[in-house]
Amino acid sequence: MLQKDFIAKIKQEFGLDPAHIKAVAEKKLAVTVDSGEALSFLIYLKNIDFIQLSLITAVDWIDENRFELVYTLVSWEKNLTVSVSTFIPRDNPVIVSVRHIWPTAKYYEWDINEFFGIIFSGHPEMGNPLFLEGWSEKPPMRKDFDPQAYSYERFPSRKYDYKVENKGRVIE
Amino acid sequence: MWEKVKDITRGHSLWMLYYCTGCGAIELPPTMTSRFDMERFGIGPMATPRQADILLVTGYLSTKTLRRVIYTYEQMQSPKWLVGFGSCTLNGGIYHDSYATINQLDQYLPVDLYLAGCMPRPEVIIKGFKQLMEMIKTGEADGWKQYQDNREWYRENQKKALGDLLYTTR
Numbered sequence: 001m002l003q004k005d006f007i008a009k010i011k012q013e014f015g016l017d018p019a020h021i022k023a024v025a026e027k028k029l030a031v032t033v034d035s036g037e038a039l040s041f042l043i044y045l046k047n048i049d050f051i052q053l054s055l056i057t058a059v060d061w062i063d064e065n066r067f068e069l070v071y072t073l074v075s076w077e078k079n080l081t082v083s084v085s086t087f088i089p090r091d092n093p094v095i096v097s098v099r100h101i102w103p104t105a106k107y108y109e110w111d112i113n114e115f116f117g118i119i120f121s122g123h124p125e126m127g128n129p130l131f132l133e134g135w136s137e138k139p140p141m142r143k144d145f146d147p148q149a150y151s152y153e154r155f156p157s158r159k160y161d162y163k164v165e166n167k168g169r170v171i172e
Numbered sequence: 173m174w175e176k177v178k179d180i181t182r183g184h185s186l187w188m189l190y191y192c193t194g195c196g197a198i199e200l201p202p203t204m205t206s207r208f209d210m211e212r213f214g215i216g217p218m219a220t221p222r223q224a225d226i227l228l229v230t231g232y233l234s235t236k237t238l239r240r241v242i243y244t245y246e247q248m249q250s251p252k253w254l255v256g257f258g259s260c261t262l263n264g265g266i267y268h269d270s271y272a273t274i275n276q277l278d279q280y281l282p283v284d285l286y287l288a289g290c291m292p293r294p295e296v297i298i299k300g301f302k303q304l305m306e307m308i309k310t311g312e313a314d315g316w317k318q319y320q321d322n323r324e325w326y327r328e329n330q331k332k333a334l335g336d337l338l339y340t341t342r
Contacts, residue, residue, distance in 0.1 A: 133239075134235075137271075154333065158276050
């Protein structure tokens with residue numbers, strides 16, 4: 001299916017504003033939807049042959065005080081890739097799980113929950129450890145987490161005795 | 173007297189267990205196979221920790237793998253030697269500021285020899301092993317004895333990095 005036809009199809013069937021649809025490449029689309037209508041849009045895409053969920057990932061936009069969730073979907077029949085991104089507030093990061101629509105989402109959502117602290121409601125593993133063992137700090141992929149300070153405090157570093165003979169300086 | 177004779181014979185036949193935690197494992201196939209052929213020095217790969225003499229830790233160690241390395245090391249029978257491979261085991265390397273990886277292996281396990289570099293080439297591995305064989309023959313490489321003597325200190329450091337998870341199954 002051509003990209004142009006697909007954009008027209010979404011507009012006609014789902015009623016999405018074309019300003020929210022961006023053509024990234026010849027067979028790739030980026031769609032931004034509100035967090036409220038994200039689930040219904042994802043279900044709509046599942047019903048029109050987007051049977052493969054390739055990835056869910058999150059971005060921490062700390063300056064705008066919000067998280068971006070990106071769902072990458074692939075349709076083999078239409079030969080198209082669509083990435084659906086939605087924004088949720090950073091203070092109360094809750095979104096509905098898509099685990100019942102694509103079973104693969106189980107580990108993506110669990111992973112995001114562990115590394116960003118985003119809660120996917122309807123997912124049974126929220127709060128259980130997946131990769132990190134014995135983690136008690138804030139989620140490590142958040143931008144306000146300082147990995148260097150954590151590493152230096154928890155894991156001792158090797159001390160070297162060295163003498164600086166020529167100190168480097170910035171030439172302007 | 174007998175220990176000295178034993179040390180000389182031990183140094184000639186080394187079975188190596190390679191714990192491929194990081195990217196350094198890619199340098200081991202050329203070391204083992206025909207180009208560099210480490211068997212001509214009497215070093216062979218071994219599949220199980222209980223029959224191995226050397227534990228080669230190749231690359232960075234996250235806290236999760238450190239726990240398994242400690243188990244592996246403690247399963248090995250003495251005398252045993254531990255070789256840290258690459259700058260990640262030495263001082264953290266490029267992962268010195270990572271929240272998940274340790275910075276210094278000899279805080280947790282007694283390291284007999286470090287091979288510096290990111291990554292060390294097969295020549296360095298062979299040179300390092302020849303040096304380790306010399307150290308074994310002279311009785312200089314006695315990390316396993318130090319681990320027995322200073323067990324409390326090592327255990328304290330292990331607990332500090334791993335928390336209460338040490339010796340649990342999950």
